[in-house]
Amino acid sequence: MSNSRRVVLLGPQRPDFDIGRVLAELGVRGGVAVVTAGWQERESDDAALIAALGAAGMTAVNLKLHARSEEVFREDRELATAWSARQERLRHLQSFYRVRLDKIEDAARTIAVRLADPELLAAEWRVSTAQFRQLDQDHVVRCREIHATFDERWQVGDRPAVKRQLTEIATLLESAAAVVIAGGHVASLLNRMKLFDLAALLDGKHVCGWSAGAMVLADRIVLFHDFPPYGTDIAQVLDGGLGLAPGLVVLPDPARRVRTDAEDGIARFAHRMAPALCVAMDPGAKVVFEDGRLAQATAARLTTEGAYEREWTLP
């Protein structure tokens, strides 16, 4: 195994944690830092994960980003209020974006049943796809603007309550050769990682994330579920990710979430996300980036032709 920096994305860790073996294959020995902020208040229920890493010869320490953020917000009420207002703004933005998505979807479906030349309808389908893509892109840009404005105004890293936590996190990371990011609530996970600007602290370390932990490593986080309790839904972009696994849309747990036999739906989704690769990750799936480039994959892939390739591999 070379010494280059690896970013590894995994499917759900079911039925058992496989993460120890994956890290061992990367040549990781000794210290590992763990992020379980996606588990929110259950963040500290990490005994099984720590034990699995221990069984693979690693000493794991939980960065406890969720608990740290709660501490920051308790200490720095001004920041807490501003942070909460920003989150409220992002939630509104998300709901407005959803309204627009639905309208584009409605228009696409209405046009699709018009009695017109199939070639013309195919061209209209491409227009609808372009509208989706533009809307998705604009949404990420608007989210980034909100983050940038907030960061500029509040200089979060310089605030004493945050600074103190950052010092502790940096100390914990010193002895870690790799950082493991567990799944869970993807928005909460992203939020906590952004608060402590974790991306900046990961330089030179192997990073391994599963499910939501893999999603946040991509450059865009896409929420999806073909079987919501209220019937049907349309995939939506949540926000930009950390960008350590560029050019990828990560779709964890497809067995429970993706209608794999819906060719039209898969084709439309893959076109909408292109040129990004849409990678579906069941338990056992693995995608490896080496120095920022996609190097290996054992996963499923959604293609622009509408195929659900269950056994897609790289190289």
Added chain:
Amino acid sequence: MSVHAVAIKALEAGPHTPQAVDEFVSSNSFPIVEGPAITIVYRGDVEAVNLKHWVYGLPSSQPLVRMAETDLWHLTLELPTASRVEYKLEVVKDGRGQWSNDPLNPNRARDPFGANSVAHGVGYEAPHWIEHDPTAAPGRIDEIAFDSKVFGRRSFGLYVPARLRLTRKYPLLVVHDGHDYLRYAALGSILDNLMDRLEIPDMIVVLTSSANRLGEYAADERHAQYLADELVPHLERILPLDGTPQGRCLMGASFGAVAALSTAWYRPGFFGKLLLQSGSFAFTDIGDRNHRGPLFDPVVSFMNQLRAQPIAMSERVFVSCGTYESLIYENRSLVPMLQGTNMDVRYVEARDGHNWENWRDRLRDGLSWLFPGPFLLTYE
């Protein structure tokens, strides 16, 4: 009748002996469902038996026919796929008719007036998410007293989710006739289950009831004052509630749906979400007389005002109604009117009547659409 009731025809074709009838009764479950044909059977030496049901569009009383030389009465109806019908039997003996549940049918639906027998058409299945799930942590329900300037001392039920954390902010759902929803529509189990499965967020639920519901719920502005000016602000002061329009929802069925809609109308912008089931949304297109009687007069007055000048009083509105209800016309009329205000409206119909199990069966759809839970954000 184009439907094929094979079982009863076979009995009819054979010897009409008491043994044959015994065998027929013991070897079938009732009512007999054969594709779209549903056969209701009664056994007894009586003068007449009539099916009494509340399916709008069909005669509300239909006679069962006595099979010659037997004490077995039967009636075959065509029931569309996935139908659910509540009924009673009127048994006439000594010249007097008495309504009772179908003694051969163990399925019952309870309501504030007692219970009805239930016929399930082919394709209907009671939802799995209404059953108590021992793995889902139950919320806690307490009865709380509240001193209202409008109505004096009132009490309400308060459902608090199992994982309540004071550092979080929760949405508030106000359920009209909430205690009946608990008793007859499995609301407690449904909330526990949907939260446990992340289909709705953890939320705090207020269960209101009124001894004068037909008065207060009929677009009485005092009810809006009670909820929007007194109770909800009070709860937002003492509980970790979201406190935004998006975090407040009114729900109700029948007159309870009128109460929800009219409260939102009296206080536009305060409640961001409405869940309206089989609303008694009576209106007139000309004049102010309606065929439903004086109890509906204030409802008609309110609905006519709303129809004359519809407003976007809320953000998202879920409307459901049974196609076998007399109110289906009013509910179908409501939907385009609400949509015309640019609110986000979702409308769902089911082949069911004006009853609690119909309302129960639509709750997952309505609640999860109004309050999508963290399932979309959670990738373990």
